[in-house]
Amino acid sequence: MRNLSASLLVIFAALSIAGCTRENDAGTLLGTLEWDRISVPAEVSEPVTQILVKEGDNVAADQLLLVLDPRRTQAQVDAAQADVARLSAALDELRHGARAETIDASRAALARAQAGAVNAKLARDRAAEIRKRGLNSQADLDNADAALRQANAETNSARASLDELLHGTRVEDISQGEAALAQAQAQLAQLQVTLSHLSVHATRAGRVDSLPYKTGDRPAQGASVVSLLVGDAPFARVYVPETMRANLKQGARFKISIDGAAAPFDATALRIASEPTFTPYYALSGDDASRLAWRAELALDASEKTKDLPAGIPCRALLATSEKH
Structure with missing residues (x-):
């Protein structure tokens, strides 16, 4: 009987503790x-x-x-800055047009090509006359014709180059130069941002x-x-x-x-x-x-x-x- 009472007491205590735990945890x-x-x-x-x-x-x-380490990125920034300077100079050249010395050189090239064409025509005429007499071969006449055509082509090319210089730069060429310069500047700006981020700073106060x-x-x-x-x-x-x-x-x-x-x-x-x-x-x-x-x-x-x-x-x-x- 005494053992049964002790057992009931232990069970009651355990239930009480469990109930308290559930109540505290609720x-x-x-x-x-x-x-x-x-x-x-x-x-x-x-x-x-x-x-x-x-x-x-x-x-x-x-x-x-x-x-x-910023050295690699710094080298890329330096290269991008040089590219921007090169494209900026090229754009200035397009905007300002050709120099007088460049135009004079182009005129001299045209005169040289014209003189060559005159000599080629004379040589071709002589070859044709000799061919009529039967004193040279048909191959000699064909070579003279080819030389004349080449001299005329060089004259036309020199004349077109001079005309291009005299007429100035086209608007489309300037637009292309401006776009290339803007692209190089954007690339430089991106590399400069990357270079600055190699020094890591706190974005906010904290620990x-x-x-x-x-x-x-x-x-x-x-x-x-x-x-x-x-x-x-x-x-x-x-x-x-x-x-x-x-x-x-x-x-x-x-x-x-x-x-x-x-x-x-x-x-x-x-x-x-x-x-x-x-x-x-x-x-x-x-x-x-x-x-x-x-x-x-x-x-x-x-x-x-x-x-x-x-x-x-x-x-x-x-x-x-x-x-x-």
Whole structure:
């Protein structure tokens, strides 16, 4: 009889503890503290030459964080600048037209071609006369005809070149020159932006969370070289069970408890996912283990105590109304 009484007492105590646990857990949401993260990618694959910060440092907006080797990109910028200068000079030449010396040289070339054509005609006439007498072959006459045609073609070419210089540059040629120059200038501007990004600056004020590469490493193009935690305060990423989802709204106030913190932190529900997800392993308990949960983000009120809280630590969120009740 005494053993039966002791057994009943143990069972009653266990049921009481289980009931208290379920009651305490009814309004508690489990999750982790997180910060908004910004990743700064590598514009090109170049070795890291300098790292000016370390993980955990607080940095200001536009502060220099690290430097990638700029020599290759600087050479490309220099080549693009030379190409812009060349195309700019060519466009100026098109706009200003030919120089007087160039026109004089073209006239002299035409006179030389005309003189050659005159001599070729005389030679052809002599060959034709001799052929009539039967003193030369037909091949000699054919060669003289070919020489005359070639001399006339050279004369026509020289005359066309002179006419082109005298009539000036066509509008279409100037338009093509302007387009080529604009393309070269755009390429130069793009390379200059890439060169400036080899000096990696903080895009926002925050705290350095991760520096995955060391001096001498060559990150791949697009790889994150710096990860920053930004914002005035972290947020709690928690999971809302099905039993609480219907009554939980954005703007609800919570108390966030963290192991090691003397007092809970105030927080506000910012976002609640519209689609459910399976409850993560650290939020599984009892009958709730098989239920769906909705991910929610609770923004902690910014203060001196919250600005240095680390990311990833477990936390517990309790609705402020539930706590008072």
